[in-house]
Amino acid sequence: MDALPIPAIPQHVAIVMDGNGRWATARHLPRVAGHNRGVDAVRKTVEAAGKRAVRYLTLFAFSSENWQRPADEVSTLMRLFVAALEREVDALEKNGVRLRVVGDLAAFAPRLRELIGEAERRTAGNDRLHLTVCAAYGGRWDIVQAARALAQRPADEVTEAEFARHLSLAFAPDCDLLIRTGGEQRISNFLLWQAAYAELYFSEALWPDFDALDFDAALAWYATRERRFGRVRARAAA
Ligand code: IPE
Numbered sequence: 001m002d003a004l005p006i007p008a009i010p011q012h013v014a015i016v017m018d019g020n021g022r023w024a025t026a027r028h029l030p031r032v033a034g035h036n037r038g039v040d041a042v043r044k045t046v047e048a049a050g051k052r053a054v055r056y057l058t059l060f061a062f063s064s065e066n067w068q069r070p071a072d073e074v075s076t077l078m079r080l081f082v083a084a085l086e087r088e089v090d091a092l093e094k095n096g097v098r099l100r101v102v103g104d105l106a107a108f109a110p111r112l113r114e115l116i117g118e119a120e121r122r123t124a125g126n127d128r129l130h131l132t133v134c135a136a137y138g139g140r141w142d143i144v145q146a147a148r149a150l151a152q153r154p155a156d157e158v159t160e161a162e163f164a165r166h167l168s169l170a171f172a173p174d175c176d177l178l179i180r181t182g183g184e185q186r187i188s189n190f191l192l193w194q195a196a197y198a199e200l201y202f203s204e205a206l207w208p209d210f211d212a213l214d215f216d217a218a219l220a221w222y223a224t225r226e227r228r229f230g231r232v233r234a235r236a237a238a
């Protein structure tokens with residue numbers, strides 16, 4: 001039997017960036033202050049991932065279900081998204097980061113969709129770090145939109161590989177390490193397909209407090225995992 005892959009640096013890290021609201025509430029600030037600070041944590045995490053040679057970083061910024069939040073919180077999040085795109089794309093472009101935004105973007109304002117398109121085009125030639133922001137994204141949405149795309153195909157053509165080619169993260173390998181901050185231990189409709197064999201790491205840090213040290217702690221933990229993918233342990237097989 002082949003040796004099992006030795007995990008060192010995960011190729012694909014995904015993060016559920018949770019805890020912004022609690023961070024703000026603990027400081028007697030409005031929840032949106034937490035989202036504001038959350039953008040700084042995104043910048044630090046992108047830098048940390050680049051430094052550690054992670055190839056794919058996928059961030060959950062806004063879920064299909066987050067549309068159900070109060071209207072003023074949703075509109076603030078959209079404004080922050082616009083502001084972050086306007087401010088950060090130069091640096092991403094310079095630093096070899098390729099940005100993609102995936103999700104059901106049809107519900108976004110035209111201005112936001114334009115900025116997303118422009119940012120994606122400007123960074124399309126980059127290959128050092130593939131940064132994907134999941135916005136208006138849900139794992140179930142993704143699976144259903146892939147199923148729709150394949151619906152007219154003969155059943156025997158609908159293989160796992162062909163299905164995966166129609167998912168919105170078709171360009172990325174499966175998720176190796178899934179981090180969730182904020183202390184909750186759930187998936188909340190994130191990468192349902194791509195996280196099938198991800199190692200799950202839960203951090204108590206609220207997202208605005210998450211920094212390069214926390215990121216490195218997650219990588220160090222990941223390096224101790226033995227990924228078996230349903231097979232038996234390397235030692236037992238030898
Ligand atoms: C995560 O922080 C950001 C989004 C979901 C947009 P939350 O806003 O969920 O923060 P908590 O969980 O209420 O603390």
Ligand code: IPE
Nearest residue numbers: 016017018060061062063188
């Ligand atoms: C998950 O966080 C979505 C994002 C981080 C974008 P939520 O705060 O929406 O998840 P639940 O409601 O606690 O499951």
Ligand code: MG
Nearest residue numbers: 018019020182
């Ligand atoms: Mg939350």
